[in-house]
Amino acid sequence: MSLVRVVDGDTIVVSIPEWPSVLGHEISVRLAGCDAPEMKDHRPAIQSIAVKAQKALVQLFERADVVTLRNVRRGKYFRLLADVYADDVNVSLYLIEKGVAYPYSGRGKRPW
Template sequence: MKRVLLPLFGILLLAGCAAGPQTRNKPYPDVKVSRLLKVIDGDTFRCDIDEHSAIAGKNISIRLRGINTPELRSRNKEERRSAQLEKQRLSDLLHNARVIELRNIGRDKYFRIDADVYIDGEPLLPKLNRQYLTRGK
């Protein structure tokens, strides 16, 4: 039994190593958004991606990587006001974009889809309120 399992384990180990670094570090390809459906808040929106099947690419929620805006459902009135402003800012930028791209797609610690978002070839993050950026913190 050991004579069979040991070589089999070795083959499986080598097969896993044969996958290039691109496969392990970038499991999802970059995509273009086909339709912007709804801006949920200042760091999340819903869209369709026709490149994917209906089960994976219709009405999907995308969270912008690198920013965390105030919550619309906060008990704090000032925070809710700020949240509404950030939602409007994101909405204006996305609705005025000709092309919305999702790059470096992954999952965050809550298993939500998150991505670096580009509009018309430029990163979206620098166009948002720097106060809420999370990179480098």
């Protein structure tokens, strides 16, 4: 699997050569277990957190030797959802600990 780009604080785009290209070429993957604010939020304070989340994710991946997807599944909106790791670091927990994302299971009200 190769990381193509970071979309925002809780979504990445990857290519998975082992999968057919219609499924695995530049496919969006949502990080399971966390929610970060949207980059397009019109509230300046929330948008600032969104930018910090995206930058934290980019920096974490730049330092990592290996990025892996575990427990890949479909989310409630049929998007790919996965536990994402940079080396041995759970990316969702990392973002939550940095204060730029909240725990999120797909249910309940989002804090943003």
